[in-house]
Amino acid sequence: MKKIIATLMAGMLWLLAQPASAALKVLACEPEWGSLVQELAGDKVSVTSATTALQDAHHIEARPSLIARARNADLVICTGSELEIGWLPLLLRQSGNERIQPGKPGYLEASQLVPRLEIPKALDRALGDIHPEGNPHIQLDPRNIAKVAQVLGDRLVQLDPANAETYHSRTAAFLARWNTAIKRWEAEAAPLKGLTTVVYHQNMSYLNAWLGMREVGSLEPKPGVPPTAAHLAELVGRMQAAPAKVIVYVAYNNPQAAQFLSERTRIPAVMLPFTVGGSDKAKDLFGLFDDTLARLLAVAK
Amino acid sequence: MIKQTLMAAAVAAALAAPGTASAVTDAEMEDLRQQVQQMKREYEQRIEALEQRLQQAEGSTRKAESTAATAAGVAAKAEARSARAESAAVQANNHPTSEGAFNPAVSVILNGVYNNLSEDPARFRITGFAPTGGDVAPGQRGFSLGESELALAANVDQNFRGTLIATLQPDDRVGVEEAYMQTLGLSHGLMLKAGRFFSSVGYLNEVHAHAWDFTDAPLANKVFLGGQLADDGLQLRWLAPTDTYFELGAEAGRGRSFPGSNRDKNGAGAANLFARLGGDIGTGTAWRLGLSNLRTTAQNRSYTDSNSLGVQVDNSFNGASRLWVLDGILKWAPEGNATETNLKLQGEYFRRNEDGNLSYDTAAVTAAGTRTGTLRSAQSGWYAQGVYQFMPMWRVGYRYDRLNSGSVNLGLVDSGALGAADFPIYSRYNPTRNTLMLDFSPSEFSRLRLQFANDKSRLDASDRQVFLQYIMSLGAHGAHNF
Numbered sequence: 001m002k003k004i005i006a007t008l009m010a011g012m013l014w015l016l017a018q019p020a021s022a023a024l025k026v027l028a029c030e031p032e033w034g035s036l037v038q039e040l041a042g043d044k045v046s047v048t049s050a051t052t053a054l055q056d057a058h059h060i061e062a063r064p065s066l067i068a069r070a071r072n073a074d075l076v077i078c079t080g081s082e083l084e085i086g087w088l089p090l091l092l093r094q095s096g097n098e099r100i101q102p103g104k105p106g107y108l109e110a111s112q113l114v115p116r117l118e119i120p121k122a123l124d125r126a127l128g129d130i131h132p133e134g135n136p137h138i139q140l141d142p143r144n145i146a147k148v149a150q151v152l153g154d155r156l157v158q159l160d161p162a163n164a165e166t167y168h169s170r171t172a173a174f175l176a177r178w179n180t181a182i183k184r185w186e187a188e189a190a191p192l193k194g195l196t197t198v199v200y201h202q203n204m205s206y207l208n209a210w211l212g213m214r215e216v217g218s219l220e221p222k223p224g225v226p227p228t229a230a231h232l233a234e235l236v237g238r239m240q241a242a243p244a245k246v247i248v249y250v251a252y253n254n255p256q257a258a259q260f261l262s263e264r265t266r267i268p269a270v271m272l273p274f275t276v277g278g279s280d281k282a283k284d285l286f287g288l289f290d291d292t293l294a295r296l297l298a299v300a301k
Numbered sequence: 302m303i304k305q306t307l308m309a310a311a312v313a314a315a316l317a318a319p320g321t322a323s324a325v326t327d328a329e330m331e332d333l334r335q336q337v338q339q340m341k342r343e344y345e346q347r348i349e350a351l352e353q354r355l356q357q358a359e360g361s362t363r364k365a366e367s368t369a370a371t372a373a374g375v376a377a378k379a380e381a382r383s384a385r386a387e388s389a390a391v392q393a394n395n396h397p398t399s400e401g402a403f404n405p406a407v408s409v410i411l412n413g414v415y416n417n418l419s420e421d422p423a424r425f426r427i428t429g430f431a432p433t434g435g436d437v438a439p440g441q442r443g444f445s446l447g448e449s450e451l452a453l454a455a456n457v458d459q460n461f462r463g464t465l466i467a468t469l470q471p472d473d474r475v476g477v478e479e480a481y482m483q484t485l486g487l488s489h490g491l492m493l494k495a496g497r498f499f500s501s502v503g504y505l506n507e508v509h510a511h512a513w514d515f516t517d518a519p520l521a522n523k524v525f526l527g528g529q530l531a532d533d534g535l536q537l538r539w540l541a542p543t544d545t546y547f548e549l550g551a552e553a554g555r556g557r558s559f560p561g562s563n564r565d566k567n568g569a570g571a572a573n574l575f576a577r578l579g580g581d582i583g584t585g586t587a588w589r590l591g592l593s594n595l596r597t598t599a600q601n602r603s604y605t606d607s608n609s610l611g612v613q614v615d616n617s618f619n620g621a622s623r624l625w626v627l628d629g630i631l632k633w634a635p636e637g638n639a640t641e642t643n644l645k646l647q648g649e650y651f652r653r654n655e656d657g658n659l660s661y662d663t664a665a666v667t668a669a670g671t672r673t674g675t676l677r678s679a680q681s682g683w684y685a686q687g688v689y690q691f692m693p694m695w696r697v698g699y700r701y702d703r704l705n706s707g708s709v710n711l712g713l714v715d716s717g718a719l720g721a722a723d724f725p726i727y728s729r730y731n732p733t734r735n736t737l738m739l740d741f742s743p744s745e746f747s748r749l750r751l752q753f754a755n756d757k758s759r760l761d762a763s764d765r766q767v768f769l770q771y772i773m774s775l776g777a778h779g780a781h782n783f
Contacts, residue, residue, distance in 0.1 A: 061587070064577075064578075065581040068545060072542055082778070090782060096486065096487055096489065097488065097490070
């Protein structure tokens, strides 16, 4: 027994004595921010994402592995605007890490850096799972990514001045490539202007605003409420009378409701990656937009 | 009107873009720059005003909203050309604040039950185990209001957070379930909590009743922790700086309720040490294991029993109580996406040793009066449960409970002063219970539950129970622990 305790004590001392790894530790709430950090910081950071493209960031839990990651993080970057309200506050509180508390340089909410759409005037849960600070799904407008990149680059410099040179040059290089890509995407996406869509959840608003597409219905009867038979029946009726051009759902959605509507209305349904990792081609942020546009253009003809 | 102004803004902003000036000569460049600067200044002000109008337009009607969305796209384009306009736009996005903005987050839990019980809940007891004085019996038969909860929580300042959770009992009693302050990011993985809080002993004890997967607590929690242990004291936790979750914690408390008792003494009447280990297996599975050791010193911890002649007597225990709890939880969802289907497995094992004196008939209602002898006991119990969400909103669950009354050595019985029949509550018996549950949660804020149980807590009867329950959460969005 004494031997076991001695071993345990030695083990704990060894853990405590571990030198902090040189790389900046970043915990991203969603894959798009993890990917952006990687673009701007390269091998100067070690990034993990709390969610994958196959998970709904509204509904994960503050599980032990995430608490452990938050404990050691130098920077936590999240969408914010209450997207992660069910788990992020717990994660921060249980982390025992003062560097990542709101207001500290180690905490960054991407949605606070961009103008948000659909800020509700009435707050009532009868309206579904609405976000008082506006629609949080900001990542599908690449101009938002650019704004976040600018601030994130500065933040990395602030947290790790030793590598300032790297962060400055990588951020500048990324923004140059990104702005070129935006021009290319905007040119490619010209045929999508005015495209009418049925979405699964109200998470396409920024993409729609960017490309001038128009949402005419959603599979969820109310934000956050799973599709019901009655609502789908009503939607089928509406779409037969005035069909939308395309039904859009994302990697983590169950495709059944979209396929049901598609079969009955002959409107094509398309799965969008939504974030990095949501499809084979969405390996990074550039791939995310390349693939999103390619998938939309394929059905918009 | 809005659209027109915005179009003008967008056209002007496009003109202001450096790209359009590429075809002109150097001399003209300077001139153009001047003009551009002038236009920039003008339009920055206009964009600021437009952003505010956008806010109004967005909310008013659905039609206005889609116009605003288009407009926002245009505005965003124009805005990209001006850093100052950008910061103005971000500000315009924020809501105006008021005194009320600093009010704590308020949430209310409403809870109601319909109980159908084959046995009288007023005569509920768990044979083989000392009654805890806790709220462990099933509620009244028929319709009844469950416990309502009112919770207030907010950050106090940059260092502390405060939480108050009051319970409103259906019989008009108001209680303080939890009231504590905790530190906000103390650094080095440390967290300090002080006040009244649910002890981190085992897994379920920390979880609020409205977040339980079954209507009632496991039998083991009922006999070893009096249902749910909330003590007054301090808690310190330390989270190891490792990639695997490893946490150590210590609590010192008053020991005001079972297995301790209220006492008039300085120092701590209860101490709890716990360790937790957790992690992921692939992307779909998360787990946590815990071990806790709760030590309490009871002083005149009393209960009522009936002796061999059927006379009601009060007995009381003085001594040390040591409880070990081993707990485990595992949650699985395909790819870690719990929205469609998910599975939750949970179990806890309890083992308790008590060593001290038992005083028989403290009120001296029998002719022989109060008598005291030693008490040494070793008792255990466990439960295991699984809850499966088979489709969105619907979950089904099963729980098995078992207690082992183990060995209880009473000095008064061994010496022949009294018979075992004078302590019927300590009859040798292993209570069991089978529970089946189905619940429906239209949103994360509401839950309706149907539960069946065959409860063999009593030596002489098996209680067939049906519970129909609703749990509603109003107000601030709560976040639940893993």
